[in-house]
Each structure stands twice: as C-alpha cells, then as structure tokens.
Amino acid sequence: MTPSWTARVWAQTRAEVGMTLRQGEQLLVAIxxxxxxxxFFSEVHVLPVGAHPVEFLAPGILALAVMSTAMxxxxxxxxxxxxxxxxKRLGSTPLGRPALLAAKTAGVVAVEAIQLAVLVPVxxxxxxxxxxxxxxxxxxxxxxTVGFAGIGMLMAGTLRPLANLALANGIYIVxxxxxxxxxPLGRLPGGxxxxxxxxxxAGLSDALTHGLGSGHVPAxxxxxxxxxxxxxxxxxxxxxxxx
Amino acid sequence: MRYGDRTAVSGLSFSAEAGAVTAxxxxxxxxxxxxxxxxxxxxxxxxxxxxxxxxDPVADRAAVVARMGVMLQRGGVYPAxxxxxxxxxxxxxxxxxxxxxxxxxxxxxxxxxxxxWRRLSGGEQQRLGLALALxxxxxxxxxxxxxxxxxxxxxxxxxxxxxxLRAEGTCVLLTTHDMDEAERLADQVVIISAGRLxxxxxxxxxxxxxxxxxxxxxxxxxxxxxxxxxxxAAAVREERPGEYVVDTEASPAAVARLxxxxxxxxxxxxxxxxxxxxxxxxxxxxxxxxxx
Numbered sequence: 010m011t012p013s014w015t016a017r018v019w020a021q022t023r024a025e026v027g028m029t030l031r032q033g034e035q036l037l038v039a040i041x042x043x044x045x046x047x048x049f050f051s052e053v054h055v056l057p058v059g060a061h062p063v064e065f066l067a068p069g070i071l072a073l074a075v076m077s078t079a080m081x082x083x084x085x086x087x088x089x090x091x092x093x094x095x096x097k098r099l100g101s102t103p104l105g106r107p108a109l110l111a112a113k114t115a116g117v118v119a120v121e122a123i124q125l126a127v128l129v130p131v132x133x134x135x136x137x138x139x140x141x142x143x144x145x146x147x148x149x150x151x152x153x154t155v156g157f158a159g160i161g162m163l164m165a166g167t168l169r170p171l172a173n174l175a176l177a178n179g180i181y182i183v184x185x186x187x188x189x190x191x192x193p194l195g196r197l198p199g200g201x202x203x204x205x206x207x208x209x210x211a212g213l214s215d216a217l218t219h220g221l222g223s224g225h226v227p228a229x230x231x232x233x234x235x236x237x238x239x240x241x242x243x244x245x246x247x248x249x250x251x252x
Numbered sequence: 253m254r255y256g257d258r259t260a261v262s263g264l265s266f267s268a269e270a271g272a273v274t275a276x277x278x279x280x281x282x283x284x285x286x287x288x289x290x291x292x293x294x295x296x297x298x299x300x301x302x303x304x305x306x307x308d309p310v311a312d313r314a315a316v317v318a319r320m321g322v323m324l325q326r327g328g329v330y331p332a333x334x335x336x337x338x339x340x341x342x343x344x345x346x347x348x349x350x351x352x353x354x355x356x357x358x359x360x361x362x363x364x365x366x367x368x369w370r371r372l373s374g375g376e377q378q379r380l381g382l383a384l385a386l387x388x389x390x391x392x393x394x395x396x397x398x399x400x401x402x403x404x405x406x407x408x409x410x411x412x413x414x415x416x417l418r419a420e421g422t423c424v425l426l427t428t429h430d431m432d433e434a435e436r437l438a439d440q441v442v443i444i445s446a447g448r449l450x451x452x453x454x455x456x457x458x459x460x461x462x463x464x465x466x467x468x469x470x471x472x473x474x475x476x477x478x479x480x481x482x483x484x485a486a487a488v489r490e491e492r493p494g495e496y497v498v499d500t501e502a503s504p505a506a507v508a509r510l511x512x513x514x515x516x517x518x519x520x521x522x523x524x525x526x527x528x529x530x531x532x533x534x535x536x537x538x539x540x541x542x543x544x
Contacts (some may be wrong), residue, residue, distance in 0.1 A: 012347055020344030020426070028332055084392045098328030099270075101292050103318045103388070 017104055021112035026119045029082060038077045038181075039081070039120055040127055046191055047128065051135045058193055067132035068221050069190035072153065072214035074124040076184060079154045084161025084177045087113070092170035097252045098223045113174050117158060121150075141224030149216035149226060152234035156209045156229075159241025166249030184210035189218070209237040261286050262448040262477075265300075265334055268440070270391070271421040273414060275438035279539060283370040283447035285325060288396050291425070292322050304392055318346065321390030323381045325397050331370035335361050335380050338369065339387055346388035355383045358416075375406035382410060386417075395426040399433060411437055431532045443530070445539035458534045460527075465477035467498040467507060468533070470509060470523030471514060483513045494522070502527035 023031065029035045047070045050056050051063040058065040090096050099109060160180075164173045186192055188210025194202055205211045212233035216226045261283035268274035276284050289295050290302055293309030293316060300310060309316050329338055335356055343349035356365050359379040364372060372380065378398060385393055398414075399407045414437055417424050428434055434441050435455045443451040443458075451458060471491040480488050486500035500506050507526050514521055 012344065017345055020341060024330075024333075024337075024341045028330065031332065092328070093331055094324060094327030095330055097294070098322070098324055098384075100294070101317050101320065101322040102342060103314065104345045105314065 013109060014105075017108045018111045018115065021104060021109060022115040022119070023110055025086075027115035029086070029116065029120055030123075035082050035086075038081050039074065039124055042072045043077065043128060044072060044122070044131065046073070047131060048135065050191060056191065056193075057196060061136060063132060063135040063137045063218060064222075065193065065218070066191070067135075067137040068217035069188070070128060070132070070216045071125070072188060072210065072217050073148075073185060073190045074128060075121065075150060075153045075213060076157050076181065076188070076210055077211075078120045078124065079157035080161040081156055081177050081181050082120065082161075083113060083117055084165045085174050086165075086175035087162060088165035088168065088170045088177075090228070091165060091251065094252070114158070117154060121154065139221040141219070141221050143221075145220035145224060146217055147225050149220055149230070149234060152231075152238045153209060153213035153216075156213075156234060156237030156241050159243075159245050160209070162245035163241055163248065166245055166251075184208060187211065189214040193212055207233060209234065209241075212237070261290070261444070264441075264444060264447070264449050266442045266449065266452060268423055268425045270423045271418060272439040273418050273424045273426065273437050274440045275426055275434040276442050276444065277428055277431070277434045277535065278444040278461070279429055281293070281446075281541075282444045284429075284444065285396055286393050286447075287444070288425070288427055291395055292320070293317070305380075308440075309315075318388065319391045321385035321388060321393045323378075323385040323393075323395045323398055326377075329369045329377070329380060329384070332368050334366050334368050335366045335372075335383070338380070339383060342384055348389055349387050350389050352387070355386060358386075359383045360406070360411055375402035378402050379406055379409065382413060383510055386413075390422065390484045392423045393425070397428060399430065407433075431530070431535055435531045443535060443538055451534065455531055459531055465499065465501055466501050466527070467500060467510060468523070468525045469496050469498070469510065469521060470494055471496060471519050471521055475519070480513060482495040484509060504517065505536060 029039070047063075047066055050066055054060075054062060056062050056065070087096075096109075100106075139214060161177065164176055168176065187197065187205040189205070190210065194205060194211055194215070197205055206215075206229070212230050216230040216234060219226045219230070264283070264287060266274070269399050275285060278284050286295065290297055291304055291309060293304075293313050296310050301529065305319055306314050307316050309320075333341070336352060339352035339355060343352055356362055359382055361376060361379055361383065364376055367376075367379060369380065378401060382395065382398055385395065397415075399410050402410060405531055411433075414424055414426070418439070426437070438455060441451075441453065441455055442449065471494065472489070475490070475496070477488050477490065480498075483507065484498050484500055486498055486506075488499070491497055498506070498510065505522070512522075
C-alpha cells in the first residue's frame, strides 16, 4: 500500500535535516557556539589548562556539539512539532512511528557529521594533535548521542513547548559549565565535581579526551555513558505523549 | 466514548457511503471531534464498534491510514514549511500520491505556495490542511470543521473541492456547526447533540419531516395574533420577535389568506416558507439550542 520503508525514512530525513539547516538558531547552537568557544579559548589563554588549550578544548567542544544536536536541537524541535500537532497529524499518515524515529536519528547523525566536518579541521588548524583510539572515541560518541537524544525526547514528550525550550536551554548551559567542556572538571569544588561526573556531559567529554588522547577511556566514563544511553531513552519511550 | 466519568459520545450509529458527503452537525461540545477522532483511530471506543473501509482504525491502523485522508481541526503542519514543501513531503508517504502542484491549484494556494505555513492566513492554513488530506488519493476523507475561520472565497473553493471528491466516488465525512454548509454540501446529515444522535437523513428529508402542517413567515414583531388566528382559522405563534408560525396545512389557499391579511394592513413580508423548514429550524427543534 505504501512506498518502501527506506523511501519514507529517506524523504523524512531530508525534511528533518533541511528544517534544521534552514533555522538560524539551530545553526547557532549546532555550529556557531561550539566554533566560537573553540576558537576564542584556544587563542585567548585564560583557561587554566596549560600552554595548548586546544588539546583540552577540542574533545570538550566535540562533546558540546553532540549535546547541542542530540539534546537541544532534537528536543526543542520535537517539542514544537508536538505542540503544533504535527506529530498527531503524522500519526494518520502511512509514515509510521518507527520510520519517524529512524528519520530523526538519521537527521541527528547527519547534522553531527556536518559539525565534525567543521570542528575537526578547525581544531587541527588550531594545533590539536589527536592520538589514541578513534574506535573508543566513536563508541563514546554513539553512547553520548543516544543518551542526550533520550534526555531531549524525554522533555519534548512531556513538557509544553515553551517550558521544554526553556529547560533544554537551561540544562545546556549547566552541562556546558559542569561538563568538562570549557572548565576542567578538576577546577570544580569537590561536591559539585562528584555530581558533574555522574552526568552525561562530563562522561562524554572525559571519554573523548581520553579516547582521542591516551586511547584509554576510564571504566567510570563508559558506565556513566551506558547508564544514560539506556535510562534516558527508556524513560522517554515510557512517558512520551504524542499530543 | 468516555472521558473519565463523562460520556462524550454514546449510542451514536451511522454509516457514510462512498460517493456521498456526510455532514456531522452539532453544537460545540456535541462530540463531533470525538466521533471523527474515533474514526481516525486516535481514540479507541470504550464500547461498540467503528469500521473504516471494513477495517478497525486502531487494530488495522497501517492499512487504514494509507487509504484515509484526514484534516485536523487545527495545526498539524511544520510551521517553517511552505505548501509545496509539506505536500511534497507527505506525497512521499503514499504509493500513488496526487500531484502536489495540481492540489495547490485545486485548493487555490498557487499565489502563496512558497509562503511558510506560519505566515499563511487562517483560511489558507485550512485549505493547505485540506490539500494534505487529499495528497494520498484517499478513498475516505475525514474533515473536522473544514471551513471554520475561512473567508467566503475560501469557503467556495473548499466546497468545490468537496463536490469534486463526491463526483469521483470518494466517501467524505465532515463536521460542521454551520447549518448553511451542511445544507449546501451534504447528501446525508447526522445531527448530534450532547453526544447522542438526534436526527439523520438527507437535508431535504430533514427539512420536510413533520413540517407539512405549518407556514412560517417573517413580519414586523407584535402583530395582532388574535385577529390573524381568526382569519387563518388556525393557531398562530410568534416564535421569536418577528418570526411567526401558523399551524395549518400549507395550502395555496391558506398562503393566499395570510398574504391578503398582511396586504390589507400594508405590512411587509420578510420571509415565507410553506411546508418546508430550514435545516436550522430542524436543528433547533431537535437539539433545543443554537448551533453556533
């Protein structure tokens, strides 16, 4: 009765990515802010991270990029689609929920690929010299994406669109500061550091730092990333309201 | 269909045929949207059964949605997308979609085909909603208040599209609280009030039923009813100021007596219906309330 599943997913993915790339505020969060932080703090030596801040910044900014796309863009976009009745309307088309979720996943991966294509060359240009294991970095990247997407969808499926917008942006700022992305975790006071290390932002930035540095990701980071990658999507799936 | 302790729709039974327009007519809060959303598979009936094309809209959802076109009461479109983009996207969901450009022309959105949804007027948004309902060449079309908030030109466009669907053999079910619309568009009218069926039939049947025995007319308020009652040899009531009902067979002779009486007194006649009431009259009798 309907076109192949992949044809529907492909059409929907193109639409999702197209909407993201056409929206100024989405591009700002996905590319603009990470790029500005990366370049500014690499060139202006105010961070307490030694003579080559880009070595610290590059993995942290990649983690920030994951958070901005998988949690902020996906969550806010989906929240508004729910508020505008788009998700409800799609429910009476042959698209289907699995295809919609697959398209949103593919859309996130596509935007992340664009982020990588911008941020990695700039980091290298600023003097970043990654070593270590690409596979470990990729694994952390995937787990982080799944966890952050779960958090974004958990908020999108339960909150009103404007409350979702405010909370997603608020969490973004908090996790930016507590995520070891621009402020080293070691600089945080003890209690706050303990909390921060249980959150997915620090888990991802730390895993990327070690994975793309020494090549050895601490077990604690894997644990944090894995727990969030399971718990957040499950919570989102259990609580998501389509209308 | 119940929400908590409140039963929204109960004991409602009707069928809508292919090649015909069925109007679900009722005041706000009568249960029209609840009924349509049950047909669309958004709600599961607590009791009773609902079939669309012989299929269960909840259990056989995938099969039903491929053959059904839906227009929600509002929203449902990506705000940043224009008509062309969203129609092309929706076309990709269906195996044999209609041509987006042809549909844009059919609903009269050619001039604004590149305007994002959020900048369209309410009427243009409704017409885009209608086009989206038709993109999959559906056999069944469910339209919830398709002309609500639409300007007169848009209404005419929507009515033409609906008439075209009927001619093509599509089954159209629409909800409305607009009597005029039901009268113009529908082959069958299902009147509901407080979630219950109160009347059903073609507009002509409903307007004829039980009304061969009255003459309705409009004239200045506060006429001398006792004098007129004597002339007509039948009871005359002033239902609302200036609106009168004469309880008599609507014969040419009776109409002649009435108009002669008015003419002798040089009174204007603003309305005259013999043996036929408007759908609005039927509606008011059946539901005991104003439609709007």
